Every structure is written in C-alpha cells, then in structure tokens.
Amino acid sequence: MVKLDKKTIGLLLALGAIVIGLFFLLYTTGLLEFFTNRRRLLTFIKDHRAYSAFIFIGFQMLQVIAAPIPGEVTGFVGGVVFGTGLGIVYSTIGLTLGSWLAFGLARLVGRPLVEKVVSAETIKRYDYVMKHKGRFLAFLMFLIPGFPKDILCYLLGLGHMGQRDFLIVSTTGRLFGTVLLTVGGTLFRHKRYMAFFTVVGIGIGLLLLTMIYREAIERRFRRMQAAQRLSAWTERKKMRK
Numbered sequence: 530m531v532k533l534d535k536k537t538i539g540l541l542l543a544l545g546a547i548v549i550g551l552f553f554l555l556y557t558t559g560l561l562e563f564f565t566n567r568r569r570l571l572t573f574i575k576d577h578r579a580y581s582a583f584i585f586i587g588f589q590m591l592q593v594i595a596a597p598i599p600g601e602v603t604g605f606v607g608g609v610v611f612g613t614g615l616g617i618v619y620s621t622i623g624l625t626l627g628s629w630l631a632f633g634l635a636r637l638v639g640r641p642l643v644e645k646v647v648s649a650e651t652i653k654r655y656d657y658v659m660k661h662k663g664r665f666l667a668f669l670m671f672l673i674p675g676f677p678k679d680i681l682c683y684l685l686g687l688g689h690m691g692q693r694d695f696l697i698v699s700t701t702g703r704l705f706g707t708v709l710l711t712v713g714g715t716l717f718r719h720k721r722y723m724a725f726f727t728v729v730g731i732g733i734g735l736l737l738l739t740m741i742y743r744e745a746i747e748r749r750f751r752r753m754q755a756a757q758r759l760s761a762w763t764e765r766k767k768m769r770k
Contacts, residue, residue: 581610582619589623593679594631604707608714616711621700624707628682628699635686643683651677655684664694666753671702673746674732675739678703 588603603623607616635643643652667685670676678699685695709732716725739746 582615585610585619586623586626589620590627590630593624593627593682594634604710605714605717608711608716609718610714612718613711613715616714617704617707620707620711621704624703625696625700627679628703629692629696631679631682632686632692632695632699635683636692640687643687646683647680651680652684652687655681664690664698666750667695668698668702670750671699672705673739674706674735 585603585607589607592603604616604620607620610616611619640652667681667690670681671678682695682699685699690698709728713725713728713732716722716728
C-alpha cells in the first residue's frame with residue numbers, strides 16, 4: 530500500500546505530467562500514425578531534424594513505458610539517423626529515462642498498476658526476480674536478448690532493489706543491445722550491406738539461442754536467486770551469533 534504523503538503525491542503528479550505531456554506531444558504532431566511504420570518514422574525524424582534528438586529520445590522513453598513500437602525499430606532508426614556515437618547516446622538517455630519512469634511508477638503505485646501492464650501469469654513467472662535485490666541476475670536479464678526488458682522495469686519496481694542499483698543495472702545491461710542495433714542502423718545508412726547482414730545475423734543468432742534455451746536459462750536464474758537468498762540468510766545467521 531502506498532503512503533500518499535506530499536512527496537509521493539508530488540512525484541506521482543510529476544511522473545504523470547511527463548507521460549501525459551509526451552503522449553500529447555505525439556498526438557498533436559501526428560507522430561502516433563508513424564509508430565508501426567519504420568519508413569514513416571524515419572522520414573518524420575529527418576523532416577524535423579532541428580529537434581529530432583528530442584523526438585527520438587521521447588520515442589525511446591515511450592517504447593519502454595507503453596511499448597507502442599518495438600524497441601528494435603527505434604534503436605535501428607537511431608543508428609540510421611544519428612550514426613553510431615550519437616545514436617548510442619540518445620538511445621541510452623531515452624531508455625534510461627523510460628526505465629526509470631516505469632520503475633518509479635511501479636514503486637509508487639504498486640501492483641494494481643503493474644497488473645494493467647503485465648499479465649498476472651507473467652508477474653508470477655518472474656516472481657523470483659522481485660523477492661531479492663539480485664543485481665547481477667537482473668543485469669543478466671537486461672543483457673540477454675529475448676527477455677522482456679520493459680516488463681522487467683515494472684516488475685523490479687515491485688521488488689526490493691533500490692533506485693540507484695536499478696538505474697546502474699538497467700542502463701549497463703541494455704547497452705550491448707543498444708550498441709548492436711545502433712551499429713546495424715549505421716551500417717545500413719552507409720550501405721555497408723555485408724557488415725550490416727553480419728550484425729543482423731549475430732543479433733538473430735543470439736535471439737534464437739535465447740528462445741531455444743530460455744526455459745533452461747530461467748531455471749538457472751531461479752537457482753542463482755535461491756543461492757543468493759540462502760547466502761544472505763547464512764550471513765545474517767552468522768552475524769546474530
């Protein structure tokens with residue numbers, strides 16, 4: 530249950546204002562029409578190059594909070610439009626802000642909000658992630674392709690992980706995928722198709738491996754989490770003696 534003190538209400542209002550403002554901006558500029566079409570999205574950003582960085586960062590934030598378009602699309606577009614360096618920087622800023630907002634909303638509002646975004650079955654499936662801080666485990670889940678990173682932000686908001694740890698874990702964990710997508714977009718932009726298909730092949734290969742071994746990986750994660758909890762319990766027991 531959330532304690533609705535002045536600080537909590539203020540944070541909720543601020544977060545709500547940011548989300549509503551972003552949606553209003555996208556609606557009034559007509560950007561919602563382009564969410565599911567990469568070509569239209571790319572054309573629009575190029576036509577509004579003066580503030581394209583802010584639009585792109587907004588896209589990255591929204592695809593974490595509400596997932597209107599796949600993150601793979603926006604990450605790739607970042608490389609096409611901005612190149613490798615700026616594409617990685619802008620993607621990281623947008624993803625970090627979006628992850629922080631999702632985590633903060635889950636932390637402040639609690640399970641009722643998360644259940645509107647994530648199915649009860651999924652929450653139950655990843656319950657082991659929320660029961661302990663599990664920083665290294667969470668980092669691996671952000672790092673490995675194929676895991677629901679955006680959903681994970683909400684789930685971790687229900688757990689025991691602190692905000693600082695979450696930001697470090699989510700930002701560094703997402704970086705590999707961000708670099709891969711941005712480099713792919715940059716190679717496509719410069720028509721280096723052989724290198725582009727090599728990067729795409731690596732990405733698809735990693736994704737397929739994750740899909741094939743996902744259950745085995747999750748079982749391993751559960752064992753790691755159980756071991757961490759046992760280790761923490763043992764340490765507390767030793768301290769009491």
